Amino acid sequence: MSLKFAVGVLACLAFCLPFCEAQDYVLNDRDGLGRRFDGIGGLSGGGATSRLLVNYAEPYRSQILDYLFKPNFGASLHILKVEIGGDAQTTDGTEPSHMHYENDENYFRGYEWWLMKEAKKRNPNITLVGLPWAFPGWVGHGTNWPYDFPDITAYYVVSWIIGAKQYHDLDIDYIGIWNERKFNSKYIKLLRYTLDKSGLEQVKIVASDNLWEPISTTIRLDKELSDAIEVIGAHYPGTTTIAEALLTEKPLWASEDYSTFNDDMGGGCWARILNQNYVNGKMTATISWNLIASYYEDLSFGRDGLMTAEEPWSGNYVVESPIWITGIAQSRKAFHNSDRLRYSPPLPAFNVSAQSATFHLKGSFADITSLQVWHSKFDFKTHNSVFFKQLKSLKLSNGSFALDLDVDEVYTLTTITTGQKGVHPTPPPSSPFPKKYKDDFNVRNPPFTEAPDFADQTGVFEYFINLTDSGPHVFTLRQVVTQRPVTWAADADQTISIIGDHNWQNVTVTCDVYIETAKAGGVFIAARVDQGGEAVRKAKGVFFWVYADGTYKVTNDIGLSGTRAGVWHTLSLTVKGQYASGMLNGYPLWKSAVVLQPTNGWAAIGTKTFELAQYDNFAIEAE
Template structure:
């Protein structure tokens, strides 16, 4: 019997095994004496019945096998490409005699990753070797004093701002806060010279599919809705609130997923119309003028012909000539788009800024700032086109060290010093996400208790303020000779200097790793009066210190280690504060009848993870909750990420264990679910699913605990579902009649509603202690 089982396991492994092999450099295995700067690479992918073809790849190259975890030579990032040969090296300049270790990760066309073994190649004597970029390093005196001279005639790019990306449902629970607390949180995010003062806000154009921490709704779930697009979700509201606080706020939007009616090809005229309809909602229903559209799909590259022949002409024809296109907004590609732009004038004209994600890599430690990532190329810098880190960082703002606040300030500086990047956007501005949901700790600050009003202002708010409160987009310019490093070996200690284009004012943002003495000489044309000093460190953030009066156009300042300083001749900065309400657990017991919000609005305290749930009218004129996504959408990162099971929404407390939950349901079609003790984004927990014909299942995670059918079940009327959890005992009731019992495991989690892709209805949610 054991032999038969082993044979079945072996055959099953062979049937579904994927393999990547035959890794070659310049068509040779482990070659030596490679003499070109940019060799080419190939491999063979063997798929399985589930994923017979390659759907994407990632190449990693490093100076040792150990460093392949955080590649120090080249990391292509995940690419949605089936190419497996002729792939040209795009990493750091290679050296004579250097051995390079490399591997690839391949994703099948229907998900599932396979790693190659580590291999290597060796360089010979390179013909015309490339030189590595060398950042500006400030000179030091024999006494160790770093000297910087700032000059108003110095050249430098225009500062375009620091911003944030509200996407992936990361701002979910902020919408449910009530004033005045909600307004206070928004002040800390967007009010100039008060808190973080984000100057650019990019939002998700929702598609109804999970886009990281949940799903955001679409403005046109059907082709018919495109004629009268709908303001759904909270992103339009968030843009309006940001704009109310800063009239110069720069606005941008980008899709992660698309509704199903646009499948299978998102690069069509219909898709261009869909993009423009989002602008119509913003303008006509919210009086918002959006400045930028990032095209075409988050981290999945873009399409030249679509942009040139459909997107740009449609924007122009519909009255949006002022809306600019940024692209490719990818997390891979090593700025290769410039190879296309220099050969294609029409494409170059359409792309008005170039943005890439995670430019310094994703090593979430204090060494992140020294990660190579995907630096801008000489060609990118020489183009003169605006260069953006269009999504970066993605960490918890609670930390000072590690990958936290100090690291982020260092990144802001590094991106200009190394990459000539003039705009950085972080994900996310705020973590308003239920606990246990994917990336629930990310954000510059936290606000995930709308029922109590509690929120947390994290150090990253003030690390960001060290730039945003001292320079404004388009009005300020970097001074290149005043931008550089204290030590050539690390970006942990850095300085950037900027000047106001319309006055003699200047600001200097400094990050330190070690104790430093800095001497600043001020040349003619820059303000030479009082210099105001602001400081942040691990203990205290954004503290104004004693100001400095330069003598003979010069001053010296002592700098503490692991700190951020802003020196400026401007005024008006402040550390905005409000009294924060106390933290409280989610209300228990809890009732929700959906009567306190308008039809079409989001339900209070719900967190959609897939599909879209909104307030709707019942036949009797009262309100209920409705699942409105009519079909599965065009899923974001469909090659790399496992899909969520079905449309579902979470509510409650992740710590709920022993309780009874009930809700009324109307099954328009397919099936509905009531769940409890559910955690995360993938319906892990207990779920009672019932179909319109009365068939049902009790499920835990992916396992069916019991199933059956209710005789005489009337699928044309409302029914009440109820689940009682008491330690290991789980009992399900339909219309107050016990249907099934299970003696399983003890767990805790949220209550959930789930639905097939039908307009199913939910009402009268009630969560109570057991009697």
């Protein structure tokens, strides 16, 4: 990157050892400009992390998108990486596949298509990256290993790229292999062949979205593999690179990084990562997991995003410090690392001190006479931090200038005069999930296939038009995954979608249910569900089950219900204090099941196995 575009100035990090008090630095492009800067990005998915964003009403949804993608406004991201949905739990929920079954294709499921289009609308030059975390069960033919059938897996991934262009006019720039799993050289080569055969020579491969090794060594020993891969991507590299990766002479990316609580300490962590990844780690791109914390905060890694938008019902969102750090990001000052940084290996020991720095511009830089100055200052004591503030322009004397740099500061100096800090009107105040909630699924939420506020944790629940029903249940919500996916996390054996407030204690949940599996089918409604995300298998709650064999179960109460498949039934579950009661079709089924744990949690719906089932007229009343 040329100084004529942007220069970041930092104390005791990029240019000298810690504890320097005064130092001179020479910036000279006579011998070239060094590594190409590929950009800063955000990752949507890797666990349904943008799930609640799509439910925001306008103008708030567009305002949020502006802060993420609009150039010269907020983060102004260069890269958007998205999960290729695989119908499986991938951290905070499931994202639907474009091919639930082998003979099924639908390129309008989920919200990643919409998000990519919105990003492109704001920044036509944004780089788009796709990566699978999981795969539908048919891809693995009942195994949990997609590389056993590399031709099928390659076909599945390439179909997603073709669908992006055919149905949404989206050009995918990079494609990954399988998130944080062992790579397979045969598959990577076959994927490259399949891309080329499909006229997608311009789509580049990133591998392996895990560690620097063994992919770096393998590339150096296998020319065909090296030719197939454009970028080596590592996750949470700890701001360092290894010699083997450098020797490949490939671009190196931190293809997933950050994963830190987005308070000011998290913003400082992000600043240090962005700076040191490029300067010390020789990485030309850094992509944040995640793009936006737009999922229920009590799920895994709540608020680990560049900004927060977790209340579509109120319209409230928060532009957190990492947004402004990204916007000012060309080079970064060191900060103490947040203890919320996940997965990352221990970062190198560091410390900083105030410094007086003098810079001497040589080569083509010597003609620069003034620089625009942008400044951020973290205040961890009084929390009066200042972000992305434009200071008076800096005049140069004979190509030189000096700066007094304090700790916990970030500076960007640039010749660009069009920079600005974007602002939208203050969003509505925060409020909890409404205590009275109803959805008959008749009013659709285009272009999305999920009903508002439901967060699928295992399985996929989609809008459905029941053409065989001429009565009141034409428009329903349907669980559609019928085979256990090729998983990334530990999906539950039962499908489940949560909704509401994790703090709810006393609540009534009502829903019409339709069992489609005649022999062994079953469905439930639930309250006080205490866990989701990667811990969904350990979730506890008050589950009201009814089965196709005419029985029911709730906590320790089991009995006859008369329920059967192919018939609509109305379930109602009331939990208050230590007791739960239930009704079936308006009549009490039991009166006082004892509930000791858990004491609070979300409402939920789900099925006994991976099976088809429908839901209608869902309602909640909480105290």
